[in-house]
Amino acid sequence: MTCDEFLSAMKSRGAIITAPVSTQQTQITNTVLQQMRCAMIPAFMADLYKHCNSINLGNGYIFGPAETQRGNKFPIPTIISVNQDMSTLGRTVGKTIFGRNDLFWFAFDAFGVCYMLDNLTLTPLRKYDDPYRAMADCLIAGKM
Numbered sequence: 001m002t003c004d005e006f007l008s009a010m011k012s013r014g015a016i017i018t019a020p021v022s023t024q025q026t027q028i029t030n031t032v033l034q035q036m037r038c039a040m041i042p043a044f045m046a047d048l049y050k051h052c053n054s055i056n057l058g059n060g061y062i063f064g065p066a067e068t069q070r071g072n073k074f075p076i077p078t079i080i081s082v083n084q085d086m087s088t089l090g091r092t093v094g095k096t097i098f099g100r101n102d103l104f105w106f107a108f109d110a111f112g113v114c115y116m117l118d119n120l121t122l123t124p125l126r127k128y129d130d131p132y133r134a135m136a137d138c139l140i141a142g143k144m
Helices: 003-012 023-035 043-051 079-086 131-143
Strands: 055-057 060-062 068-070 073-076 095-100 104-109 114-118 124-128
Touching: 003 043, 003 131, 023 043, 023 079, 043 131, 055 131, 060 131, 079 095, 095 114, 095 131, 104 131, 114 131, 124 131
Parallel strands: none
Antiparallel strands: 055 060, 060 095, 068 073, 095 104, 104 114, 114 124
């Protein structure tokens, strides 16, 4: 699956896809994540950020470099703020949380491998070969 195919599939399911961020903003986010000892943004996420900042489908979210305002609803936090909040938890060391829904957290490691994590213990439950499948699982489970 490609980024365009992923975004098209999510749009067809009713996802709210925000405007893209600048390459500079993605680079700054990457630097901050690196300083926090999180995994750096892999190529598939950098490509996604060229197309959109964040994605929301029901209660599923893909976090972006910039906070996303949603009118009267709580804003979608940045990938940095989510990882700052989670950085004290031992199971997230070396990973970057990039998405969540009511059931699971989703993260990638330094090699760009994606994981579904248990909502409470952050134990990896599933490893993904295809990052777009991980993002789709995050968003689609948020719609159920």
